Amino acid sequence: MFNKYTPPFTIEKEDITISVEKENGNLVYKRVLNGDDTVEKILLHNGCEFLINPIEPVNIPKALSSFLLIEFQRPVMIAPYEKQTVHLKFPVEIGIFVSRKRGEHELIDILTLAPSKFTLYGDPNRGVICKYWESEVHSSYPHPDILREGDLELEIINDTNNWMELTRAVFNAYGMKIYYGSDRISMRAQMKIINKSLAETEFQTYALSPGFHRSVELYTSRKILLNSTKSIMEFGL
Amino acid sequence: MNVTGVMDSVLTFQDMILKIIGVVLILFIAIAIGKGISIYMQRSLKDKIDSEHMNIMQKVAYYGVIVLAIVVFIFPILNIEPSGLLVAGGVVGIVIGFASQSIVGNFISGLFLMTERPVKIGDQVNINNHAGYVEDINMISTIIRTYDGLYMRIPNETVFTTDITNYVANVVRRFDYVVGIRYEDDADQAIEIIQEILDKEPFALKDPPAGIFVDNLGDNSVNILVRIWAPITEWYELKTRLLWVIKKTLGENGIEIPFPQRTVWFASELQTERIPQIGSNENEINETF
Numbered sequence: 462m463f464n465k466y467t468p469p470f471t472i473e474k475e476d477i478t479i480s481v482e483k484e485n486g487n488l489v490y491k492r493v494l495n496g497d498d499t500v501e502k503i504l505l506h507n508g509c510e511f512l513i514n515p516i517e518p519v520n521i522p523k524a525l526s527s528f529l530l531i532e533f534q535r536p537v538m539i540a541p542y543e544k545q546t547v548h549l550k551f552p553v554e555i556g557i558f559v560s561r562k563r564g565e566h567e568l569i570d571i572l573t574l575a576p577s578k579f580t581l582y583g584d585p586n587r588g589v590i591c592k593y594w595e596s597e598v599h600s601s602y603p604h605p606d607i608l609r610e611g612d613l614e615l616e617i618i619n620d621t622n623n624w625m626e627l628t629r630a631v632f633n634a635y636g637m638k639i640y641y642g643s644d645r646i647s648m649r650a651q652m653k654i655i656n657k658s659l660a661e662t663e664f665q666t667y668a669l670s671p672g673f674h675r676s677v678e679l680y681t682s683r684k685i686l687l688n689s690t691k692s693i694m695e696f697g698l
Numbered sequence: 699m700n701v702t703g704v705m706d707s708v709l710t711f712q713d714m715i716l717k718i719i720g721v722v723l724i725l726f727i728a729i730a731i732g733k734g735i736s737i738y739m740q741r742s743l744k745d746k747i748d749s750e751h752m753n754i755m756q757k758v759a760y761y762g763v764i765v766l767a768i769v770v771f772i773f774p775i776l777n778i779e780p781s782g783l784l785v786a787g788g789v790v791g792i793v794i795g796f797a798s799q800s801i802v803g804n805f806i807s808g809l810f811l812m813t814e815r816p817v818k819i820g821d822q823v824n825i826n827n828h829a830g831y832v833e834d835i836n837m838i839s840t841i842i843r844t845y846d847g848l849y850m851r852i853p854n855e856t857v858f859t860t861d862i863t864n865y866v867a868n869v870v871r872r873f874d875y876v877v878g879i880r881y882e883d884d885a886d887q888a889i890e891i892i893q894e895i896l897d898k899e900p901f902a903l904k905d906p907p908a909g910i911f912v913d914n915l916g917d918n919s920v921n922i923l924v925r926i927w928a929p930i931t932e933w934y935e936l937k938t939r940l941l942w943v944i945k946k947t948l949g950e951n952g953i954e955i956p957f958p959q960r961t962v963w964f965a966s967e968l969q970t971e972r973i974p975q976i977g978s979n980e981n982e983i984n985e986t987f
Contacts, residue, residue, distance in 0.1 A: 475813045523930055525931065525932070577900040578904055579900055580903050580904035581869065581905055585869060585871070585906075586868050588869060590929050
């Protein structure tokens with residue numbers, strides 16, 4: 462599913478059908494999701510390539526916020542000055558890009574098989590809207606269904622001299638680095654606990670290997686200069 | 699008048715014309731540069747700065763260039779001393795202040811509005827019972843586009859001294875439904891169904907959680923109160939869509955919204971079996987009554 466394609470082509474995976482066909486010298490992109498959600502576009506260019514890869518999961522049904530909140534199904538306790546790595550699942554959103562063979566990618570469609578939900582992190586006055594996801598906390602790679610979920614490898618660092626209880630983690634899509642292979646979608650992040658109600662999360666890179674690519678991302682434009690790539694969790698852990 | 703006098707007058711007139719042309723030219727160039735900077739700022743900073751700050755920055759840049767051109771270039775041409783202008787300006791200011799209190803009041807209120815910022819451009823507000831979108835905040839007045847598309851100019855003094863409701867100041871807001879079901883329906887099941895609908899609805903926030911409970915036992919129905927929190931940008935669309943979804947889903951599960959009804963008890967038994975069908979023999983009806 463996640464790969465480069467040269468038109469014409471058709472992909473059918475579970476409830477997703479994507480096809481690009483030539484029509485009167487142009488290309489017609491058509492996508493059907495769950496049998497009824499259809500998108501059809503005419504591309505006035507013949508020599509395009511298509512790239513399908515996972516993107517930051519904060520765009521569907523609407524890009525209301527750049528934050529993703531993952532709530533732990535069971536709270537996690539971490540000892541003072543401890544450093545532990547856990548695995549979470551995150552929702553997968555699939556981006557379909559068109560490129561003109563110069564490395565320029567333009568997003569033409571986004572879809573997901575994962576259910577969408579939003580939540581508020583903080584209070585109504587100063588809080589932020591976040592895309593919501595619930596995940597069990599795994600100690601090793603959880604082998605998710607990659608059309609729906611990816612793996613988030615989270616290193617938790619407790620910088621305090623107290624035991625800390627964590628119920629959630631908030632991440633900023635600015636700075637998300639998503640990697641994908643034929644059977645895996647992964648991100649790697651770090652969460653540093655500063656005190657009882659304050660933590661900081663940040664994404665990290667993987668070492669690239671053959672068959673494990675870095676996604677073309679949406680939240681990496683020049684906006685990054687004004688938007689921090691870190692997420693400060695100041696409304697509780 | 700001798701020739702020298704005439705020549706002096708002509709030269710003075712020419713000098714004056716040249717000065718006027720120079721001033722107009724400088725003003726024209728300053729306006730063009732101000733506009734250029736303003737457009738450049740809009741293009742280059744559009745994605746980085748919100749429209750409210752962008753608007754203020756553009757105005758500051760535009761008027762700043764014009765003021766700079768006046769002080770640096772036009773004043774020397776017209777032989778105006780800026781220090782003398784300040785003294786004169788103080789006296790004129792007092793005179794204007796007394797003469798045009800409302801304008802000055804609006805201007806001062808405008809400054810406070812820009813500092814306190816209870817409303818921003820693009821916000822949905824209710825000012826003095828006028829609801830709509832804030833289109834612009836000027837030095838003297840605030841422009842509102844009402845929900846029915848009317849242009850409304852409200853003096854800043856009114857804006858500053860009246861109650862302001864900003865509908866989008868917070869990131870989320872709550873809306874309520876009252877869903878009445880029949881007394882014979884299971885309220886617990888209805889609450890469960892409504893909760894399932896909200897769980898599947900992306901914009902019905904997970905936190906703060908929705909409140910769904912039997913609020914009161916009405917004359918004709920058991921009234922279930924549904925309180926839903928939604929992102930401020932989505933609440934209206936959600937509110938207009940979700941109630942019918944709830945009604946339909948409850949109906950599909952055999953839970954109906956009841957019509958108003960009243961049970962009437964008669965002191966003596968009604969002899970309804972003696973009333974003939976309407977449209978049958980007219981003579982029989984007359985005999986009966």
